[in-house]
Amino acid sequence: MEGDSELQDLYREVLIDYSRSPVRKGTVEPADLRAHGINPVCGDEIELTAAVVNGKLVQVRFTGHGCVISQASAAMMAEALEGADIPKARGLLASFKKMMLENAPVAELPAELETVSALEGVRRFPLRVKCATLGWNAMAQGLEGK
């Protein structure tokens, strides 16, 4: 549609695909890591579960409800963190937050976060940044003490 470079800037095709993808939706049982994220402003919620084997996140799943941004971002996070060990996972969370909250260039994102660069447009919609960080903040909580 004419003029929708504006909407495309925020909602890249890949985000819509990820938000609708069932691949990492679900629950890992029994879970070695469990975390819950909620955005009180909009009521969006993410429930994260993960299996940790030999210090590695071997499977990350989420359930919840929310907008395209929060759901796509959580799905990308789950994908990017699978296979990472705990220190690596922490590093990826930090890189993501640096891009999202401190405007660090997407070119500086590690290779594991390549798809995440699609969230770059969210930075121009400050009210929506919290949607993008919801799943990542939940994971940061889940990793505490691990």
Add this chain to the structure above:
Amino acid sequence: MKTAYDVKRIREDFPILKRLIRGKPLAFLDSAASSQKPRVVIQALVDFYEKHNANVHRGVHTLSEEATNLAEASRAKTAAFIGAEKPETVIFTRNATESINLVAHAWARKFLKAGDEVVTTEMEHHSNLVPWQMLAQERGVKLTVVRVEMDGTLDLEKVKAALAKGPKLFAFTALSNALGTVNPVVELVKLGKDAGATVLVDACQWAPHKKLDVKAWGADFVAFSAHKMLGPTGVGVLWGREALLEAMDPFLGGGDMIQRVTLEKTTYNVLPYKFEAGTPNFADQAAFGPALDYLTAVGLDAIAAHENALADKARAVLEAEPSVRILGPKDPAKRSGVISFNVAGLHPHDVGTAFDLEGVAVRVGHHCCQPLMTKLQCGGTARASFYLYNDESDVEALGRALQRTLTFFKIKPGAGVA
């Protein structure tokens, strides 16, 4: 002779309506959250600070007297606007939330004891639910919540059943902020009174649009907020029955609410000052009077007819799309200028952002009514609300924004119901 509703002239009075949003004319459909302000209200604020500013109820100098008179004139106008005989039964607070909390603290905590019952409804704004939950937790008061029907209305039989055990308080909203449901206030008040309850009505969404007559309602407390009815932010109203207000102790202690203070003991000031501790928000209070004058001059009946007609048109635009689900009552008599809706497969926040790119301001989310959203099985809705300054161009913009959203997110007509 009846003159036609001149929305063009009304729009001229609201400077913000000239704003462009991301290059598009603003279509402000979020008045249920907070209304825009006419120039007379903005000018009243400027005049106050430029010509009359000084603290009220203190000192004898000219400015203090003028400031006091302006703030008190607004109190008198508020009383007249809601049919209250005595201006001193109008308490100014910061907002309606504070008004309800004032009742929860100064009335309920004094007169309710463990085992007493408070009845409210599932369609309340959090501000008319959480204070009662806090009271229940702190004092062992029993909280009963009347369930809402799936069309967003109250079943009066269920209300009666909930009131059967003689609750001490019945607190309900006159008009649902999330769905726009118009409640049968007079009937509900009567049910509460017949059951022996003190009755509190949350009139936040009613007062800007419909005639509020505290005598005709027969309630004991009525709460509403200036900022939703063309007035400034930071001014809430609590009207209370005089005898109840007299029997209550102060809510906050400090300046202005005292008559005489010694180190041992304080005697409290008279109404309404007993409940207005500290320097009040007098500048905003002063500018609330002109807002009420403006509403009265246009006429609430004319405003309601205008906004309901626009809302009906907007409803038709939304209903034309099979993927759109409108929540709330089907019965036009129970509807107001508020339309709550969802688009199949789309979260309200994504709807809200896409609409904003078309200049259309709608509220999205749970509308501070999470229990109601849970009941209606949605995390939230998009809400378009109409007011006196909206016109056909806003309905057209809503239609454009909807089409743009459906196209961009590839929502097919057969996507089902949201």
